[in-house]
Amino acid sequence: MxxxxxxxxxxxxxxxxxxxxxxxxxxxxxxxxxxxxxxxxxxxxxxxxxxxxxxxxxxxxxxxxxxxxxxxxxxxxxxxxxxxxxxxxxxxxxxxxxxxxxxxxxxxxxxxxxxxxxxxxxxxxxxxxxxxxxxxxxxxxxxxxxxxxxxxxxxxxxxxxxxxxxxxxxxxxxxxxxxxxxxxxxxxxxxxxxxxxxxxxxxxxxxxxxxxxxxxxxxxxxxxxxxxxxxxxxxxxxxxxxxxxxQLKRIEKLRRVKERIAKLYKVGFSGNPKIKIPSVMPNAKHARLLFTIWVDPKKRDNLLHSLQDLGIGVAVNFRPVHLLKYYRQRYGYKTGDFPVAERIGASTISLPFYPKLRKKEVNYIIKTVNRLTSSG
Known part of the structure; x- marks a missing residue:
């Protein structure tokens, strides 16, 4: 698929x-x-x-x-x-x-x-x-x-x-x-x-x-x-x-569709201890632009490539800015300066997340991610 x-x-x-x-x-x-x-x-x-x-x-x-x-x-x-x-x-x-x-x-x-x-x-x-x-x-x-x-x-x-x-x-x-x-x-x-x-x-x-x-x-x-x-x-x-x-007239309707997809993802990954999902704070309405998961940093890149090999589009949002070449050279930043951002940046994967995504596609993504993380 x-x-x-x-x-x-x-x-x-x-x-x-x-x-x-x-x-x-x-x-x-x-x-x-x-x-x-x-x-x-x-x-x-x-x-x-x-x-x-x-x-x-x-x-x-x-x-x-x-x-x-x-x-x-x-x-x-x-x-x-x-x-x-x-x-x-x-x-x-x-x-x-x-x-x-x-x-x-x-x-x-x-x-x-x-x-x-x-x-x-x-x-x-x-x-x-x-x-x-x-x-x-x-x-x-x-x-x-x-x-x-x-x-x-x-x-x-x-x-x-x-x-x-x-x-x-x-x-x-x-x-x-x-x-x-x-x-x-x-x-x-x-x-x-x-x-x-x-x-x-x-x-x-x-x-x-x-x-x-x-x-x-x-x-x-x-x-x-x-x-x-x-x-x-x-x-x-x-x-x-x-x-x-x-598009502005449809934005709330489309957000509600993405909210439903987010719930499918959350339920689908809820039993997998190797996947963490960013928290939604109490009393917050999430705009639902991206759906990201956080996995073992040592295995993240291999998981990215495996998902791509199986036909699933993925992205990384984001690698921490301070560790990119320009900022390291200009300001002398190094690993360890901002450990939480670094840990998230090394573990994050953004999954397909848009209103046209069909339920069978969401289920395929969930099944594939769970299988790959469990076998790793």
């Missing part, structure tokens, strides 16, 4: 929406981007959203908005995709890693305060796999030290915890619409914020610092624009937005 690691959820409605854009005047930032931004803000129950080209760029713009630059430090997690720490590097600042919780893989909030210094400009927290960090505690720490909070919500559009939704307590939150996300435009991202001045700055910063975008310049009589500051080229286009608009 061949089971892909991921299949997207695009349907005929999404394709028709894109066709409307292709038959319209503006392919770049315009009407559809505006519609999506408003719809996404409404979904999140937040006042402002700005569409950009990727979550990486969303993180970078958010950090730049907070004035992060050379000599500054940003406290974050080593257990994430490289874009989280890289965005800090792009600003000329230094990522200060904090180890993670052994039960979830999220940043260990109890260790955060020890890593805050006079150089700390922001906390950059990652809602790993789709589960919110303890944002109440994080917000309290940030207020105490008068620093800002950015939420890397690439995994967590739909999540909440202790009555707090994604983006609610952070100063800014960053989202991904990459190919494997719960809603996708192939590539794409967005930033949410609470402050109107931040929103206005982000809209200009994503397009060179220009005072007007193409739609504003050309829709009626031509209007001159000014370059108010040195910005960037990171604006979402109408094609991307058109793909996202109707």
């Amino acid at each position: 061949k089971i892909e690691f991921y299949k997207h959820n695009l349907n005929s409605e999404d394709k028709r929406e894109v066709s409307k854009v292709l038959n319209s005047l503006f392919l770049t930032t315009g009407e559809w981007v505006s519609k999506f931004e408003k719809a996404f803000a409404k979904f999140l129950n937040l006042p402002h959203v700005v569409g950009v080209t990727s979550c990486t760029e969303a993180l970078y713009l958010s950090l730049k908005n907070l004035g992060v630059g050379p000599g500054d430090e940003v406290v974050t997690t080593p257990l994430s995709f490289i874009s989280t720490a890289n965005a800090v590097e792009y600003c000329g600042a230094k990522p200060i890693f904090v180890d993670v919780e052994p039960e979830t893989g999220n940043i260990d909030v109890d260790l955060v305060e020890k890593s805050i210094s006079k150089k700390t400009k922001a906390l950059l927290v990652v809602h790993l796999y789709g589960q919110l960090c303890d944002m109440k505690k994080i917000s309290k720490i940030a207020k105490k030290h008068r620093i800002k909070v950015i939420e890397d919500a690439a995994h967590c559009i739909e999540g909440s915890r202790d009555g707090v939704r994604v983006g609610e307590l952070g100063d800014l939150a960053c989202f991904s619409f990459y190919a494997t996300k719960n809603i996708t435009s192939g590539e794409g991202g967005a930033i949410s914020c609470h402050n109107i001045k931040t929103y206005e700055w982000l809209k200009k910063a994503r397009l060179h610092g220009m005072s007007k975008d193409a739609a504003e310049r050309y829709s009626k009589k031509y209007k001159h624009w000014d370059m108010e500051f040195l910005g960037f080229k990171m604006n979402m286009n109408n094609i991307q937005a058109a793909l996202l608009i109707n």
Whole structure:
């Protein structure tokens, strides 16, 4: 049996929406981007959203908005995709890693305060796999030290915890619409914020610092624009937005399907002592982006290859950032610096997890994983 690691959820409605854009005047930032931004803000129950080209760029713009630059430090997690720490590097600042919780893989909030210094400009927290960090505690720490909070919500559009939704307590939150996300435009991202001045700055910063975008310049009589500051080229286009608009309407329905698949996995692996599954915290709504299992680190890579040989698509989310070549050479990190993140990174396997996954495929995956781990 061949089971892909991921299949997207695009349907005929999404394709028709894109066709409307292709038959319209503006392919770049315009009407559809505006519609999506408003719809996404409404979904999140937040006042402002700005569409950009990727979550990486969303993180970078958010950090730049907070004035992060050379000599500054940003406290974050080593257990994430490289874009989280890289965005800090792009600003000329230094990522200060904090180890993670052994039960979830999220940043260990109890260790955060020890890593805050006079150089700390922001906390950059990652809602790993789709589960919110303890944002109440994080917000309290940030207020105490008068620093800002950015939420890397690439995994967590739909999540909440202790009555707090994604983006609610952070100063800014960053989202991904990459190919494997719960809603996708192939590539794409967005930033949410609470402050109107931040929103206005982000809209200009994503397009060179220009005072007007193409739609504003050309829709009626031509209007001159000014370059108010040195910005960037990171604006979402109408094609991307058109793909996202109707997916957003289905996102909760699709999440419920993934929740059912997650329960099948959990029950299927419950009797296997050689498999551990990340915990879901009480009073948490998991966005269910990834379903990962943690196995014996000594056997993980062989298990990955065996699953692939048997037709099952797999991935690793994630190897710890501090042990990757760039960060080892730049900062001298070594094995043992963040032991919990290292243990998870060495043991994790992401299994196929998407709404189109059929029950017989899930059962095949469970049976195969249990057999391979038991025989090992």
